[in-house]
Amino acid sequence: MSDTPLLDKLETGPWPSFVKDLKRAAARKPAAKDLLRQLDRSYKDKITHWKHGGIVGVLGYGSGIIGRYSDLPDEFPGVEHFHTVRVNQPSGWFYTTKALRDLCDIWDRHGSSILNVHGSTGDMVFLGTTTDELEPCFAELTAKGWDLGGSGSAMRTPSCCLGKARCEYACYDTMDLCYQLTQEFQFDMHRPSFPYKYKIKCSGCPNDCVASVARADLSVIGVWKDDIRIDQAAVKAYAGGELKPRGGGSPYAKLDVKADVTDLCPTACMKYDGGKLTIDNKNCNHCMHCISLMPQALRIGTETGATLLQGSHAPILEGAQMSWVIVPFMPMEAPYDEIKELIAAIHEWWSENGKNRERVGELMLRLGMRSFFKAVGLEPPAQTVRTPRANPFFFWHAEDFEAEAAGRKYIKL
Amino acid sequence: MSDTPLLDKLETGPWPSFVKDLKRAAARKPAAKDLLRQLDRSYKDKITHWKHGGIVGVLGYGSGIIGRYSDLPDEFPGVEHFHTVRVNQPSGWFYTTKALRDLCDIWDRHGSSILNVHGSTGDMVFLGTTTDELEPCFAELTAKGWDLGGSGSAMRTPSCCLGKARCEYACYDTMDLCYQLTQEFQFDMHRPSFPYKYKIKCSGCPNDCVASVARADLSVIGVWKDDIRIDQAAVKAYAGGELKPRGGGSPYAKLDVKADVTDLCPTACMKYDGGKLTIDNKNCNHCMHCISLMPQALRIGTETGATLLQGSHAPILEGAQMSWVIVPFMPMEAPYDEIKELIAAIHEWWSENGKNRERVGELMLRLGMRSFFKAVGLEPPAQTVRTPRANPFFFWHAEDFEAEAAGRKYIKL
Amino acid sequence: MAERVTDIGPPHFDQFLPPVIKDNYGKWKYHEILEPGVLMHVSESGAKIFSVRGGSARLVTTDFVKELCDIADKFCDGYMRFTSRNNVEFLLTDQSKIAGVKDACKKIGVPIGATGHSLSNIVHTQGWVHCHTPAIDASGIVKSVMDDLYEYFGSHKLPAQVRIALACCLNMCGAVHCSDIAILGIHRTPPKVAHEKLRHLCEIPTTISACPTGAIRPHPDKNLKSVVINEERCMYCGNCYTMCPALPVFDAQKGGVALLVGGKVSNSKTPPMFSKLAVPYLPNNPPRWPEVTQAIRKILTKYAEGANKWERVGEWVERIGWEKFFEVCEIPFTFQHIDDYRWAYDTYRTSMHFKF
Amino acid sequence: MAERVTDIGPPHFDQFLPPVIKDNYGKWKYHEILEPGVLMHVSESGAKIFSVRGGSARLVTTDFVKELCDIADKFCDGYMRFTSRNNVEFLLTDQSKIAGVKDACKKIGVPIGATGHSLSNIVHTQGWVHCHTPAIDASGIVKSVMDDLYEYFGSHKLPAQVRIALACCLNMCGAVHCSDIAILGIHRTPPKVAHEKLRHLCEIPTTISACPTGAIRPHPDKNLKSVVINEERCMYCGNCYTMCPALPVFDAQKGGVALLVGGKVSNSKTPPMFSKLAVPYLPNNPPRWPEVTQAIRKILTKYAEGANKWERVGEWVERIGWEKFFEVCEIPFTFQHIDDYRWAYDTYRTSMHFKF
């Protein structure tokens, strides 16, 4: 009889089977074999068989490794220790086969041969090794130019969409920014000393292909300030059906420019009279809908940069948050001093004020936006709110009264 | 020189001047005269000159009177005492001149001759009398069939739109319900024993002409369940310009049925092809827009009743709330037993659980909707939420597990 | 002594209804607005009732009410009513008498209007006329604003109806929180503790628990039997003063007016909306509050110019976006605009949906 | 011993880019989706790059990665990448080689698709494969759901793109909170306190403060040096377990799956939205979780039937209204659906905008 009767049921079906795949590693690796056996046991018991993680790592680093031990080590000795190694991915997850084979070889030598491509934060996750293999594995990785990603209360591995490498919508160089920030914050990534985790994700445009708005303490999203570029001939070609909507990626053969594009524009800032398409760009909110449906007719503007949004995280503790706008527009060119300095200022404010395990977004809610903006030296932009407050409970500081004495007015009359 | 140099500046201008009017009373009433003088002083000092109210009232009642004393009694002896008497208005604020003259005469005899038609809650507010005039004034009022309204932690004077008396949109008899509920809760209105105030407002349709959704612990808003009645000939007359939009109440001479009506329908459940107007009534959300613009072509349905919403109040303490749906549809016919029993059950739950000065809407937030719905014996309707929860922090009770054991399923498969 | 009559409630409305209403109760079919301030309702039976609507200061005298009665007696068989916004309505069946009602109203200074796309009467509160907590007066500001915007009361010029309300303190008795334009009296300094009075007048635990932000603590000197206020936490709501007269929250110099905009309560097209902070502070400037009237006129004018047909103030602002509203009205964005109370998070812009 | 190398960060991406990308970096002009799973990007220079996208289990072996490398070596000059949803992309310049890539993928069981209006790969987490807090497995459910919905991965049949994500506990490492459909592992019973272990393993103040609802108190018996849990307040979030291993929150019978729907992160038309609770509980039923796959299929099918063109799941639901969504999907409304956490108020229906 099979060791893994329940898992075996996952070998069939059209989607790639991790069971089939892992059985290959199991054939040569006791850890992989016991992983499957213990997993099958979990399928039977409907419960995890991993103990609460312990603290393991490589010398000098406080992060990059997640310790893990089986709670049934006698039954499954191959996974008594089964730590993971987070390998910092390259920007945009581009690889050469040479590099990938190197990584595989290292992991075949020092671990279970099982991995995630990739982890949810972005790292390549090597799944399952023992404590004594950590240091040799790390040495081989660095020798080949690789390093560990983040874990714990530290800067986490930044990630980005592929941006200018292969996307016409990229408003700034996501891959370069991601690389530069990763380098800039190496120390903070490997030596946890923040109140909690800190994540950065870089998307090249409001399509947000790395979901940064939902899962990055700092979301950097590309945007343009000027006008959408229009190729009227191509608009005609879409209207005529020679060009397919969304580059051919939809079930719909032909675009009805009015019904599909201009009527669905959320700001109603477009007009199409059957001939010429016009856009009132001052009222466009960069939603990307029109551009996505007619990529050959419409292009993002040329005065480009990024919006910074801050504060998203998963629901623990206050409920999930999405990031909100803190800087509507920042030019985004190497060496990226402005954003680097801002991040450093944010870290300082957060480290000084944040409670243990308080994300920066939670701290902003707790202390209020004024405290944040003042501390990092930013003006509060009207774009930071979707709507101003409805309640009348607002504060006045001495500096407000001083400003009034000096002539501040709250509306121009 | 005038006693009231600042107020005098409010005698000019096209809008009715309360100063001019009150000066008439001032000519015969010292209280009215000193009211204006003290008010002028406030205009100068930019500060109120009323002391924190004291407890005064009529025998056996704990409410209906708001005590008020000047903080400058020596300067303005006429307003040393200046209490108000809240006279419960008749449903819909309908009066005969006979009744109004009676009321005026009573107030001329026992008070300042100054009044509000009407107070924000709905009462006719007699403004300004002394403690010793309260009982005689009350006696004369009751002799003529009038009674006091509410104040303090009590049932407050219910109010209603004029409904079926003069409005084609009324989905139930607001004036009758308002009267019946006022009578039903006389005891609770005059003897404050709730945790805080409790207000009821009755609007005949979703236009909500008494703003009940914003300022009633219980908002009763008329609605229909079946189809909007369409007179296609009248639709044509609107399209043709023979009938004016909104009965003539707008600056626009002619209706564009598509642009003005169907395109603005929030559920997009209407169609107009230039000939016939059709409505997918199952998807109509009763917003009233189309009916309001074409009152001669469209009429509310015939299966009518009311939606109950609960919980609105001004911002103290948690921030303002609007009422939310607790019963999507209740037939609303005399003797209104169902709603009376529900209100009684709500009061019981609130009185048992509410903290001092906690509105029922705040209690619902604090204890959660399950506690409320269970206590008053209602099923939770899907309409109670605009959207289900986004956070994953939900509770399970023993009764849920029992129901599951007995076969409850959370989706039909 | 005769037996005391109590708990009789108000008179039944039936006795106040004109015969045409009794006969057609629940049978009204449609209405027309014949001109600003004049409504005609038509019954299924063919019967008609005309209503002439007039403005009132709400704060009135019995003299004024009797003048109204005179008009109703002369033209309306003695029937009249008031509206939910404190206007008066004369009810009549003989269309030819409308002109008479209007003339008579003119004589006593009652303007006709408030129907359809007008600016109706301002719902408001007591102010310095009768309350102990106001930051501002009510009636005087209302008079000033209505004088200034008079043209909109008796016309149908606006893109939709506009409803202004005023409340003289954060208790918001005017229920201003869902108004197209809300005029709100605000304090801006923490209460000053009158220790001597406090010990006699106030219950300390109740006072402490009245504060929504937890700014009040027992005074460290137990003998004082008083409290101290953490001024950094206080947002001047005055709720402690409601519970304890020894905590006055007034400051004649700093108090003033905030304007909130974009609220509504009808369900027409969009659901009811709260008003949101537009102008955080305008000076308290009796007797005519020029800054307040000018600011409101500016907002109203920009709305009238910018809104689509049928668009309420809030619908216009939501469509163009608040950042554009601030720009159009030339209102600088301030820290006060950013919510930092209980549900602040829901007001933040968690998207790229903004304009430059 | 050689000097230890640290803090070098990842290799610079430059070395991994194919020449056509280096040459046209930042110059891409537009793209076409030639067929499901096959993209063509065209540069201002006229250069083209083709990308063939394939599905992966994400939990893979070095054997599998080497197989991918074989394909990339054969057809792509050794260049490839992974996507933000754990798909693999083969990058090539010679259009004629696309067929070869597809064939080779077929041989190793890699399906082609995930572009345009498809269902892409399921972002997911560790589950029983590696984590200490899961209520459910991750990889097994993903496999089961993708097997069932396979047809949508390699086609453009849907009204818009659909993104499913899975997280095995409330920590939500899959960041499921903004997904069209979210599969979430939930515990439904309070942690069981292991007093003996607790005293050795956990810091009591940290444990207490970890609880968002304040359900944890010090044990009244001081000698125990442990805690008690107020079971009525506990909503099984597991945060205390994260801080203290002596508070396991598992129950093999009661744990299971909740489905949340309607989230998105793109700004296209509508702003990013959270996923909302649709199905509060489905049993944890390995190895194939049939109730979960069926429920998801039902929701997806109803969406595909009911949505307008270009409408994401959340846009569809918001348009028809949640009460209609529940009706269409035959999901009974329960107390669990009603928010009662921090910002609950904002989810309540404060309008008449509902349907019967």
Ligand code: SRM
């Ligand atoms: C490996 C990974 C899941 C995966 O399978 O991909 C993961 C695994 C764990 N996460 Fe995570 N998280 C992972 C990405 C995420 C993400 C997604 C992201 O980063 O984009 C999130 C949501 C976004 C966010 O940060 O809020 C996430 C939100 C959490 C949280 C809740 C944080 C919160 O503020 O709500 C916790 C709880 C904690 O930190 O105590 C957590 C905790 C954990 C721990 C360390 C368990 C724990 O309680 O200590 C898990 C270790 C599992 C193991 O044994 O391997 N993980 N975690 C992901 C990291 C791989 C990588 O480096 O690429």
Ligand code: SRM
């Ligand atoms: C007279 C009136 C204003 C007016 O000029 O019309 C009024 C006057 C007062 N209100 Fe009010 N409220 C009046 C309608 C309202 C309304 C509107 C309504 O009822 O539709 C509201 C908002 C709706 C609501 O109930 O939330 C309202 C919300 C408050 C509040 C805040 C309640 C809250 O939950 O946020 C307070 C504070 C309190 O109760 O301590 C308050 C307190 C007061 C007090 C008693 C002052 C106090 O702190 O104790 C005021 C007495 C003034 C005086 O000296 O005459 N008043 N109050 C209104 C009653 C007249 C009438 O009976 O017809």
Ligand code: SRM
């Ligand atoms: C008389 C009055 C009811 C009463 O019992 O006193 C009333 C009477 C009518 N209302 Fe109203 N409304 C009255 C206060 C309200 C209020 C409450 C308020 O302002 O505090 C509202 C909600 C306001 C808000 O949303 O902020 C209100 C929102 C409406 C609407 C929705 C319009 C919109 O665009 O949102 C309609 C529909 C319409 O105007 O076509 C409406 C329609 C009507 C109609 C046409 C109903 C009918 O067929 O008879 C009545 C004449 C309207 C007109 O004058 O143009 N009534 N109406 C109230 C007159 C107040 C006044 O003197 O100005």
Ligand code: SRM
């Ligand atoms: C390759 C990838 C970026 C990367 O660096 O890895 C990518 C690539 C592209 N995305 Fe994306 N998106 C990628 C993840 C995302 C994500 C993130 C996610 O799913 O976690 C989103 C946000 C999803 C959400 O809103 O929940 C995303 C939302 C979009 C949209 C918005 C569509 C919408 O209706 O909301 C577009 C526009 C479009 O499809 O026309 C878009 C458009 C594109 C374009 C057309 C951009 C371009 O011109 O090259 C690319 C091909 C799309 C296609 O396959 O149909 N991309 N895209 C990611 C592929 C993931 C996968 O394997 O499935």
Ligand code: SF4
């Ligand atoms: S986020 Fe924008 S720039 Fe980046 S890959 Fe997606 S569509 Fe392209």
Ligand code: SF4
């Ligand atoms: S990007 Fe969006 S808002 Fe801007 S014009 Fe296009 S559809 Fe309209």
Ligand code: SF4
């Ligand atoms: S709420 Fe409806 S029924 Fe009542 S007066 Fe207004 S429009 Fe008529």
Ligand code: SF4
């Ligand atoms: S009442 Fe509103 S939702 Fe219903 S059909 Fe008319 S406009 Fe549409």
Ligand code: SF4
């Ligand atoms: S709003 Fe404030 S100041 Fe004005 S009447 Fe009400 S409680 Fe008094």
Ligand code: SF4
């Ligand atoms: S005014 Fe309000 S916030 Fe300030 S101390 Fe008093 S109750 Fe607290």
Ligand code: SF4
């Ligand atoms: S979601 Fe929870 S159980 Fe799953 S990997 Fe993350 S922390 Fe572990």
Ligand code: SF4
């Ligand atoms: S599981 Fe969550 S809610 Fe329950 S006791 Fe632990 S931390 Fe508190």
